Amino acid sequence: MDDDSDNDLVFDNNEGNDFDFDGVPDWAYTGTDTDGDGLDDGYEGSDVDDGFDVNDEIDDPANDLPDTDGTEDVNYRDLDDDGDGLDTPDEDVDNDGDPTNDDSDGDGTPDYLDPTDDTPPEETETVLVNQMVTPNGDGKNDFLFIKGVENAKNNSMKIFNRWGAAVYEGVNYNNINNVFNGKSKVRRTISAQEVLPSGVYFYIFEYQTPKGRVVDSNYLYISE
Incomplete structure (x- = not known):
């Protein structure tokens, strides 16, 4: 009478009848x-x-019933179908409540049935924060450049000085018209038009990827 015996978001009708492991029941x-x-x-x-x-x-x-990892139990009673250490509900990359439609590496096998579902390196969407800002108008590092920022969805950037005071806060950073150019946007003790003092600062850059929320934090340097 239980449609989902292992409570993994994939119905027994699917897990008990998916013999080709494509996430779709054969019967x-x-x-x-x-x-x-x-x-x-x-x-x-x-x-x-x-x-x-x-x-x-x-x-x-x-x-006789599908058992992807060959351990513990058949799929419809196994919370981790592929035996990769991630429970099936945690392999719902897009968080839509349906793990059967998530295939990170595009090989035709859903992540919850694929113990090696990593995206190939050549397809990895790299996001990298440049840790140097030199706001002197020479056209080089005049603002904080983030490589691959187009892959950092729903992002937010916060920058703090050495005393922990926020000097910049922004969302949807884009390397175009929404950037940190070395000038404070939140500190009332420094004019919005005044470049921050040279030195070490700390940033926290948060963003969304198909794999989940990422928090990147590190130091950055402002130099004239």
């Missing part, structure tokens, strides 16, 4: 029971009118 409910044995024709196998045959062609459920 589907039809609403018809030709031989009246209580088993829907969609699960009767090759013969839909074979009388009262318990479980039909599944004679040994422990070995």
